Amino acid sequence: DTEVTQTPKHLVMGMTNKKSLKCEQHMGHRAMYWYKQKAKKPPELMFVYSYEKLSINESVPSRFSPECPNSSLLNLHLHALQPEDSALYLCASSFRDRGYEQYFGPGTRLTVT
Amino acid sequence: GESVGLHLPTLSVQEGDNSIINCAYSNSASDYFIWYKQESGKGPQFIIDIRSNMDKRQGQRVTVLLNKTVKHLSLQIAATQPGDSAVYFCAENMVRAGGTSYGKLTFGQGTILTVHP
Numbered sequence: 001d002t003e004v005t006q007t008p009k010h011l012v013m014g015m016t017n018k019k020s021l022k023c024e025q026h027m028g029h030r031a032m033y034w035y036k037q038k039a040k041k042p043p044e045l046m047f048v049y050s051y052e053k054l055s056i057n058e059s060v061p062s063r064f065s066p067e068c069p070n071s072s073l074l075n076l077h078l079h080a081l082q083p084e085d086s087a088l089y090l091c092a093s094s095f096r097d098r099g100y101e102q103y104f105g106p107g108t109r110l111t112v113t
Numbered sequence: 114g115e116s117v118g119l120h121l122p123t124l125s126v127q128e129g130d131n132s133i134i135n136c137a138y139s140n141s142a143s144d145y146f147i148w149y150k151q152e153s154g155k156g157p158q159f160i161i162d163i164r165s166n167m168d169k170r171q172g173q174r175v176t177v178l179l180n181k182t183v184k185h186l187s188l189q190i191a192a193t194q195p196g197d198s199a200v201y202f203c204a205e206n207m208v209r210a211g212g213t214s215y216g217k218l219t220f221g222q223g224t225i226l227t228v229h230p
Contacts, residue, residue, distance in 0.1 A: 004156070031216050040121055042202050042220030043157065056217060090156050099216025100145040100206035104156030 002027060004105035006091050012111045015081060021108045023074040023091030031099055032074040034066055035090040037107070043090055049074060050096055081112045121200065123225045132190040134224045136203030139184065143205035146179055147218070148188045152199045160188070160201075190226075198228045 004025045013019050023032065031050050035043035048056035049068040063085075065077040074091055088109055092102040126132050138146065144165050149157035163170045163177045163186075170177050176189040186203050203221040208214050 033216065040223075042223055043218075044220075045217060048216050050216070056215075092156070094214075094216060096216070097213050099214030100147050100162055100204070100218065101159050102157075102216075102218065104158065106154070106156050 002103065004091055004093055004103050006089075006105035006108050008108060009106070010109045010111075012113060013078065013081065014113055015083070017081075018077070018079045020078065021076040021089055021091075021110075023076075023093075023105055024072055025093040025103070026072055027093065027103065028071075029093035029095055029103070030071060031094045031096045032068060033092040033094075033102060034064075034074070034076050035092065035104075037088040037090055047076075078110075081110075083112050086110055086112045121223050121225050123227065125227045125229065126193050128193065128195060128228055128230050130193055132188075132193045132197070132226060132228075134188045134190075134201050134226065136186040136188075136221045136224075137184055138186055138203065138205050138221065140205050140207070140219070141181070141184065142207055143219075144208040145206040145214070146177070146186050147204045147206060148175075148177060148186075149202045149204060149220070150197075150199045151202065151223075157202060193226075193228050195228045195230055198226055200225050 034046040037043045046060045047066045052068045067075040088107040090107045092104045094102045147162040148160040151157040161172045174191045178187045200223045202223045204218045
């Protein structure tokens with residue numbers, strides 16, 4: 001299984017809502033990532049987990065809260081988002097010693113109203 | 114032809130032609146340079162990487178060239194096919210001391226490749 005799955009595919013939420021994005025992989029990868037991608041822009045790294053521990057936080061606002069419950073799962077909890085947070089949220093995974101070769105999921109298209 | 118402006122650079126080619134996509138990188142300390150392909154509605158897909166101590170690496174139908182003197186990276190696609198139509202991103206990665214990759218990818222702006230049948 002060489003696939004990274006993400007749910008939901010689309011999400012519309014109000015600024016007062018709380019929602020979560022989910023990512024799953026079964027490739028035995030011990031590094032997992034969250035990226036944000038705006039239209040016609042490259043992906044921007046948000047968080048990196050290595051062996052279920054947060055190793056990089058790219059100064060992301062606290063309204064985004066990542067969680068890695070186990071080596072296969074990665075969540076992104078969302079609360080009090082702003083309309084400018086609307087974007088495609090991508091999850092990726094890799095072997096820890098080959099962090100440049102990342103496997104991406106299809107993303108969750110998030111719209112904040 | 115290729116154009117660069119306020120929008121993403123674009124490259125239009127005919128099926129069967131060779132394509133060359135260029136990228137200027139910024140960090141001289143990067144250890145790996147990577148090309149990713151992103152098709153519409155999908156996440157980026159790893160194509161090929163090159164380590165900073167190399168200047169050329171070949172894969173299946175693709176070749177990556179690295180010129181550290183001018184901080185330039187290129188991706189050559191041979192016999193381009195309609196399925197190659199996508200946005201292509203170059204990316205940089207710095208390896209942590211001891212050889213473990215940081216996993217922190219910094220992506221370039223991307224080039225839209227359109228292949229006409």
